Amino acid sequence: MSGIWGKNVQVSIFGESHGVAIGITINGLPPGLEIDMEQVLFEMARRAPGRNELTTPRKEKDQPEILSGLLDGKTTGAPLTAIIWNTNTRSKDYSLLKNVMRPGQADYPGRMRYKGHNDHRGSGHFSGRITAPLVFAGAICKQWLKQKGVTIGSHIQSIGMIEDESFADQKEVTLEQIQSFKEQQLPLFNAEKETEMKDLIVEAKEEGDSVGGVVETFVLGLDAGYGNPFFDSVESQLAHLVFAVPAIKGIEFGTGFDITKMRGSEANDEYYYDEQGQVKTRSNNNGGIIGGITYGMPVVFRAAVKPPASIKKKQQTINVREGKAAELEVEGRHDPCIVPRVLPVLEAVTALGLMDLMMGGQHHE
Ligand SMILES: Cc1cc2nc3c(=O)[nH]c(=O)nc-3n(C[C@H](O)[C@H](O)[C@H](O)COP(=O)(O)O)c2cc1C
Numbered sequence: 001m002s003g004i005w006g007k008n009v010q011v012s013i014f015g016e017s018h019g020v021a022i023g024i025t026i027n028g029l030p031p032g033l034e035i036d037m038e039q040v041l042f043e044m045a046r047r048a049p050g051r052n053e054l055t056t057p058r059k060e061k062d063q064p065e066i067l068s069g070l071l072d073g074k075t076t077g078a079p080l081t082a083i084i085w086n087t088n089t090r091s092k093d094y095s096l097l098k099n100v101m102r103p104g105q106a107d108y109p110g111r112m113r114y115k116g117h118n119d120h121r122g123s124g125h126f127s128g129r130i131t132a133p134l135v136f137a138g139a140i141c142k143q144w145l146k147q148k149g150v151t152i153g154s155h156i157q158s159i160g161m162i163e164d165e166s167f168a169d170q171k172e173v174t175l176e177q178i179q180s181f182k183e184q185q186l187p188l189f190n191a192e193k194e195t196e197m198k199d200l201i202v203e204a205k206e207e208g209d210s211v212g213g214v215v216e217t218f219v220l221g222l223d224a225g226y227g228n229p230f231f232d233s234v235e236s237q238l239a240h241l242v243f244a245v246p247a248i249k250g251i252e253f254g255t256g257f258d259i260t261k262m263r264g265s266e267a268n269d270e271y272y273y274d275e276q277g278q279v280k281t282r283s284n285n286n287g288g289i290i291g292g293i294t295y296g297m298p299v300v301f302r303a304a305v306k307p308p309a310s311i312k313k314k315q316q317t318i319n320v321r322e323g324k325a326a327e328l329e330v331e332g333r334h335d336p337c338i339v340p341r342v343l344p345v346l347e348a349v350t351a352l353g354l355m356d357l358m359m360g361g362q363h364h365e
């Protein structure tokens with residue numbers, strides 16, 4: 001397993017979904033950073049399981065216990081370690097799944113990679129639950145970024161075939177709107193789509209099935225001049241972290257794959273000076289990054305979230321103990337749609353990636 005990431009802010013995650021606890025150690029945080037714990041808990045609660053009818057019924061407090069690196073509410077500069085206890089495991093749901101492989105889940109590849117020694121209970125270290133410590137770290141990074149004037153927001157771009165408007169369609173997105181998105185179950189530019197999306201998730205759940213979707217994340221207030229091409233381009237940095245999130249199957253920046261359908265004259269983001277003399281572009285098809293470097297416009301990307309694999313509907317698979325074909329109806333407590341819970345995770349990894357990048361001092365000044 002590779003549970004360690006980062007150059008300037010380095011994280012190390014640990015734990016399994018049905019183990020004693022999960023957690024994270026963060027290295028490289030600057031000393032004296034005041035941590036607003038209420039804000040950290042707010043972010044944790046956005047992701048936590050069991051909060052409403054659209055999520056897994058497994059209820060967890062997801063209250064981080066800080067073991068080191070924080071004194072009188074401020075970072076000391078020493079490694080900051082937090083653990084989150086697992087309090088509501090139901091491992092019997094997984095006894096069959098040691099041998100009967102769930103299609104679309106990490107059971108079979110994990111078994112091959114770890115020679116059957118991986119903790120299969122609750123998908124072990126593969127579980128989406130391991131994103132809780134990432135949200136903890138991201139909440140701290142967000143507080144550092146806020147001091148630098150950088151804000152990260154996200155909304156649901158789509159659930160199944162139901163689409164919201166895009167960030168690019170908006171004249172302006174205010175900090176208040178970004179904050180209100182964080183308080184909503186299904187944050188949308190076009191709130192009229194909410195009922196349709198909810199109904200689709202509930203319908204899939206009732207049919208013993210699941211649905212996927214797309215999350216759009218945007219970063220405001222990021223100056224021009226960050227990024228280290230080739231290998232540490234801003235896209236590489238963010239994509240690396242976004243693909244670490246379980247269930248993410250794709251990422252596109254700016255206009256993404258659709259830019260291929262445009263002419264250069266349409267795709268190019270034309271420059272101008274605004275009233276304050278700041279360099280801006282009229283469009284943002286490149287999603288705030290060209291040549292792997294920011295150009296001062298919002299960084300925008302969309303992540304594809306697959307429909308969760310663990311469904312009640314009957315599926316064909318294999319029993320590896322018997323070496324035979326098998327049928328499977330997955331029991332247990334699962335998310336019918338991961339999208340609403342993954343927004344804070346995508347924001348968190350974005351915050352981590354950007355803080356790591358900015359701490360490296362790549363800025364032109
Ligand atoms: C917040 C979150 C919740 C998830 N909930 C479930 C779930 O309830 N059931 C499930 O089968 N997969 C769930 N997943 C997805 C699996 O963890 C993921 O599909 C699996 O680890 C395999 O990884 P991959 O899909 O990225 O290839 C969740 C993922 C996240 C990020």
Ligand SMILES: C=C(O[C@@H]1CC(C(=O)O)=C[C@@H](OP(=O)(O)O)[C@H]1O)C(=O)O
Pocket residue numbers: 017048049056057058060089090093121122123126127128129130132246332333334335
């Ligand atoms: C517990 C969480 O979500 C879990 C993510 C998950 C998976 O396979 O990713 C499967 C389910 O696990 P369990 O069968 O143990 O209930 C979800 O409940 C969480 O995100 O905190």
